[in-house]
Structure formats: C-alpha cells, structure tokens
Amino acid sequence: MSTESGIVKFAILGTARIATKVGKAIHTVEGAELELIASRRLRNAQAWQAEHGANNAVEGYESALSHPDVQAVYIPLPPSMHKEWTIKAAEAGKHVLCEKPPALNSAEVEEMLAACRANGVQFIDGTMWSHTPRAQDMKAILTGGQLGKLRRVVSAFSIQMPDTPEQHRYIAELGGGALYDIGWYCVRAALWAFDSVPTHVFASATYHRGVDNNATAIMWFEDNRTATFDCGYDLTRRKWLEVVGESGNLVCDDFLSPWDLTKQRFWTHDNQGVATEHQSQSVVQEASMIESMVNIIRTKELNTYWPQIALDNQRVIDALILAAKEGVKVEVK
Template identity: 45%
Template structure:
C-alpha cells in the first residue's frame, strides 16, 4: 500500500475539526500537523486530536518539509495570501470555500498553483458524495432529456445575529453568497457544465454583509437557473434539475440529513422514484480523492487536475457577477467579468 499523503492544517477554526477527522479517517492520508497564530491553541488542538506536530505560526508549518498538502480553513479574506504562500512552499492545497474573497484573487491563486505545478481544490464536500456521481450519471444518460431549468436554495435562520461570527464581517469575506450561495452556484455549473451568459440578483444587506441573495442566471440553449440563499429563512438545502423528459429533486444536497442519502427522479408523468445511497461520508471521500491526486502527481508524474481549479475559479467568477448585479441593480454579462 502506498505511503499516505501527509497533511497539515492552517488554523484551528471550527471546520478544521470536521475536516481533520476526515483526514485521520481517510485510507490514504495522515494528519501530521496543526498550526495556529496562538501556539497554545495549536498545542491543545493537537493533544485533543492526537496530532503529532503543532506550530505557533502558519509559516512554520509551511516550512515543514514532511508535509505534502495543507487544508486552509481561514476566513475568505486570507485565502489568497496563504494559498499563494503555500504554493511557494511546495504544498498542494485544499482551500475552504469560497475559494477567495473575489474573482481576481481566485485567478491569482490558480495561477500560483499552476506555476508551481501544485494541485488546488476548493472544499465543496457534496460533489464528492457517491450520490452526486449517481445523479450525474442519470443526467449524462439523458434520462432528463435536454436540461432546461435549475432551482436551488441554501438558507438557515438566525433569530439573533451573532456579531462575532465571521459570516457577518465584511472585512473577512463574510456574507450569505460566499457562505451559502457558493454551493448553489456550484450545483448549477455542475449540472449545466457551462457558464451563464448573464446574471441578475437582488440583495438585502444587514450587519454590513449580504444577508440574503436571490439570483437569476441565463445560459445558452434556452436554459435558466435561479437560487436564493440567506441567514433569515428556515434550513433549506435543496435543488431541482429539470429537463424535457424528467427532473431530479434533492432536498439536502449540501450534506445528507441522514446516514442514508436520497434523491428523487421524476418521469414525464410526474411519477417519482426515490434513490438511496448508504455508507458514504463525503468529507472522507473529498480527502481521499485529493490525496489520491497528490499521490499520482508525486509518484506517477500525473498533471494537475485542471478541472478542479477551473470549477472553483468559475464559481467565484459567477459569484462576482452576482455581487456586481446586486450592487448595480442591473443585469451583468459574464463576459465583462475578467
């Protein structure tokens, strides 16, 4: 069995616990080190999680020659700096979503990783679930006919706004579009395998960030998509993909509500068949997929998975267009976002 890929994590943020556990559970990965700007936090985290090394600065971890790949769960405003610095230190990079604070930064990050021949991927877990592959197979087989419409939503409700949460801090890259809408945009691009020609969006701002967003996206070949996201509506995490012959409905696409993931396939008469997938942990799949790619690059000289980089940058590009549309109260052509 090949040697596992050795991982480090930059930051003890809450999501680092979930992804760190996935690294430790993955068959081809080993969590070697954790870093924090506070050495005591790093030491405590390492002791609790059983991680061999800890560092009191991110640079110290990047200087560790034993580490092959890093996971970056820092606030979006810090992604560009630390992805680029990680690439300069020869590390493959799994970066928490949104990939960056804006499209320009995402492009710079992608360029740095390509320059150093290092893999970059955003941490969108749901695309690595076995359910996602099954739904994709149904679309590719033509069961839905020609795709026409996609609708999606990702929301949750804050009864009281937590002012200390990074989602409410504009300077850290907060807001519902980057936190929640990013998933909806990814679902749309994943299904259509295309970029929209133009977008239009409305926004409600609160606490200095986009608190909810509603968007429309127009594609070639008479295709259209809509989504909404926000911090002021009950938990919703669904999409519907509709074609000329059928539709797929998934009511929890971002993360399965239960251990048994499900979705519904509707035929032309409206009859629905439920599909269920058991025994899949998407965050472990994500780590194993990324680690396998790093192994193949190291040992077999395989090239970068450019589609992983492209879809992350394109998701950020569409989000940028949506932000601009909401700010200007106008339709934005994607060709103008460069």
C-alpha cells in the same frame, strides 16, 4: 518523504470549527495522515491537537508550510486570507485544499491558481458535496439522457446564522456574506449540472452590517438554460436542489450535506410525477473531498477540473454580488 510510504500528510491552517470536521475526516481516510495543526497561538494548536489528534501542533501558518513532510494543506481561514496562504502554500510546494469561497474575487483566484500551476500543486476548493458518490450518481443520471435536455436548475440554501461577534460571515472585510458563503453551493450546483458557466446573472439581496444576508438569483446559460436560487442566513434550514429536463426532473432535498448520513438519497420523477428513489453510498463528505486530494497526489497527475470550476464559481459570485448591488442584470466576466 511521505510519498514513498504512500501516505499523504496534511496540515490544517487554523482551528476554525470546520477544521474539526475535516481533521476528523483526514483521520478516517486511508492514505491520509494529519501531520500537523497550526494556529496563530501555539496553545490553541495544542488544545486542538489534544482534542482531535494530529502528529504535531505548531505556532503560525508559516511553520506548517516549512514542514518538509507536509504535502497538502487545508485552509479553513476566512476568505480574506485565502489568497495569501494559498499562494504561500503553493510556493512552499504544498497542494491546497481551500475553503470556499476561494477568495474575495476572481482576480484573486486567478493569482492563486497561477501560483499553484507554477509550483505544480493541486488546488481544490471546499465544495465537499461535489466529491461524493451521490454527486457522481446524480451526474450519471443528468448526463444519461433520461431527463431529456436539461434546461433549469433550482436550488436553495438557507440557515439561521446568528450575528455573533466572532462570526466572520457578517464581516465584509473578512469576506462575509451569504452569496460568498452559501450561495456558492447553489452556483456550483448549476455549473455542475449544466457543465457550463452562465453568460448573465441577476440578483437581489438584503444587507445586514454591510454584507448580503439573503439573496435571490437568476443565472442565464447559453442554449436556453436558466438557474435560480435563494440563499440566506435568516430562514429555516433548507438545502435542496432540483434539476429539470424536458422529460423529467431530479430532486435532492439535502444536496450539500445529507440530513441523515445513512440515507444519502435523491429522487427522479418522470413527466407524470412518478418518483424513483435513489440511494447512494453512505459517506462522510469531508472524507470524500480528502480522498479526491489523496488520489490526485498519489497519481501525481494534477486535475484541471477542480481549479477551473473554483474560478468559474467565483466569477459567477462576483457577477451576482455586483448585480445585487446595482439591481440589474450583469454579464459574467
């Protein structure tokens, strides 16, 4: 067994573009190995293997799950397929790294997490930035008290996403939509900063081909805390975060992936606007996420933070999608 050698062997289910980045990261992480790439068609898997490297290329995701040496799978499939393949992976005894959103709604996520628990495997969703040293450095400041009581989180994630036929993000049945896909990160930032789940949310969205392509959201947390964000497929690229306390704030202008890998920065400002620049270790965030999984598997102690925050994140997204459709403030279930 690979655990004996200390090497954690991964399989990737599908050759989506994001799989390439994560595959490359697996190659760089000490203690991780890319055992196989699986695709519905063998020649796609083989082409990927030839280009990006993997010990094996197999046809069909089932083949990946039945491979005895594979300990963890990375699932970059469209959201509509996450539940099925997460549960199958868990039942095959594989730890699961699943792209976000983990599913189409929180009921699905609960089923997935139950399967993981029942089979003693870890679940982590693909919110890469939250695994980085920079996220840890920012969190240390947020909890350190220098900003005073944290009361507000403001964030934005927008990109220009052309509507092309192969783009699952514009296909409702596959789990498309800006809230699911990129609003996800803004919700995570608020959950992470406040260590709390909002009680109520409001959202407003515009729609394209039946999926939300731009949204504005407000989230109310207990103890007089509020978060707002906007996300969209139709604006210039933005990916910033502000966490606001009673006596200072923290700003990161690229929280969900650094503009420049060599400058993984953020800033704090005091009440007079005096800025302090903080620079964190330069890492590839896909590798940070893989390291998290490797460490959990090596220590053989399942982590409860990652599945819980994945579920909470999905619960909030569910509420936001409903709020946007209804145009009213809704409770987070």
